[in-house]
Amino acid sequence: MPPPSTAPSGVVESLVHRLVSRRVTVREVEPVGDAFRLVTLVGEDLENRRWIPGDMIQIGFAGLAGRAYTPLSFDLRTGSTTFLGYVHGHGIASSWLASATIGEQLFLVGPRSALGLDAVNRPMLFFGDETSFGTAAAIRATPEGTRDVALWFEVESAEASRIALERICVTNGVTLTTREPQDRHLDRIESDITRALRAAPQARCVFTGKAPSIQRLYRAVRRAGISAKQVINVAYWAPGRKGFSGVQR
Ligand SMILES: Cc1cc2nc3c(=O)[nH]c(=O)nc-3n(C[C@H](O)[C@H](O)[C@H](O)COP(=O)(O)OP(=O)(O)OC[C@H]3O[C@@H](n4cnc5c(N)ncnc54)[C@H](O)[C@@H]3O)c2cc1C
Incomplete structure (x- = not known):
């Protein structure tokens, strides 16, 4: 990517x-x-x-x-x-x-336009971070709503994130994973998502949030045999870079 x-x-x-x-x-x-x-x-x-x-x-x-x-x-x-x-x-x-x-x-x-959630088929495997909570909430307004959507978030504080997600009523199918040094936490998210893809190979992936995390997950799902068309990546920020505007691939 x-x-x-x-x-x-x-x-x-x-x-x-x-x-x-x-x-x-x-x-x-x-x-x-x-x-x-x-x-x-x-x-x-x-x-x-x-x-x-x-x-x-x-x-x-x-x-x-x-x-x-x-x-x-x-x-x-x-x-x-x-x-x-x-x-x-x-x-x-x-x-x-x-x-x-x-x-x-x-x-x-x-x-x-940044990420056309309306056009994403189900099952939807959604990854993001604190900057993606609002996007996850916007899924409710799509024609298929929250049907068959699983959400993974990497976060600084699971407690603060849980409270924020509850406030915007994003609670079903959520897995919160706290960030660890050298991004070790991504190992778990990567294996969760690839396992979900083995169970539903037609699933669509939507990766948002921190650019290096998205890149890593993108490579993992491609290695797992998922076609590029099944994955939407929109980086919301990258360490050291100012003012991302959203790029869809
Ligand atoms: C399409 C799109 C949709 C977005 N939607 C949301 C949203 O709904 N809610 C939301 O909170 N954000 C959202 N973001 C992310 C937000 O635009 C960025 O976090 C942006 O950098 C914030 O601007 P800033 O002026 O605070 O920081 P900038 O001036 O852009 O960056 C200054 C520094 O802060 C760092 N930085 C930026 N974001 C983070 C972060 N999350 N954690 C740690 N360091 C960071 C940068 O790497 C840089 O070093 C979205 C971004 C895009 C592209």
Whole structure:
């Protein structure tokens, strides 16, 4: 699998962002423990937009390129959308989330295509991390809902993650695995997913979250005989890289 790429960065993207962005207001911010914020944005420009579960929105910050988040719901009638943001502590969007306040105005681009969950057949084997909880919740809004979906997450804190997932009602079929040094925890996830594929070789894999983890799982399922067409990879972030925009393969 080629390395996930970032969108063209810097000035050009920032200008494009300003040209196509819509103004929205923060309607609600709910802290879910220290590490997550459930944010609802509202704006007339969001009314009657087209939203497909798995789409991203990009929020602009002070002349910088947008930062991507995945709505877990989108009310086209009222022009409001909610996402769960992870406060990882290393970037501008993460800092903003930690202190976001009701009534703040933001510039937003989207919803834009990132991961077409609507088109994913079942069984679905979904992998991600804290940044993917909202995407997992958006599966509910697909035509097949949560039927035959199994979810694996690698996380820093199983306790904080469990609370966040319960808050957004993602509880069925969830396996939480705490990160370990040298990514040893991925051994277990890899063997779980390949076992599930042996039982259901027609299953579809959806891998999101941290780029190196996705790359490793992608190689594992390909070795297990799964065709490239059965796997969707969308990297949400990579260590040391700023502002991923979402790349589908
Ligand atoms: C299509 C798409 C959908 C996304 N949906 C969501 C979502 O619903 N909820 C959500 O919380 N995030 C989501 N993300 C991830 C989010 O956009 C990134 O975490 C982004 O880097 C946050 O911007 P930032 O300004 O905080 O950090 P950046 O300025 O982009 O990066 C600064 C530093 O922080 C590091 N970093 C970024 N993310 C993490 C992390 N999770 N853990 C540890 N270090 C990190 C980077 O590697 C970099 O070193 C999504 C990304 C994409 C591409």
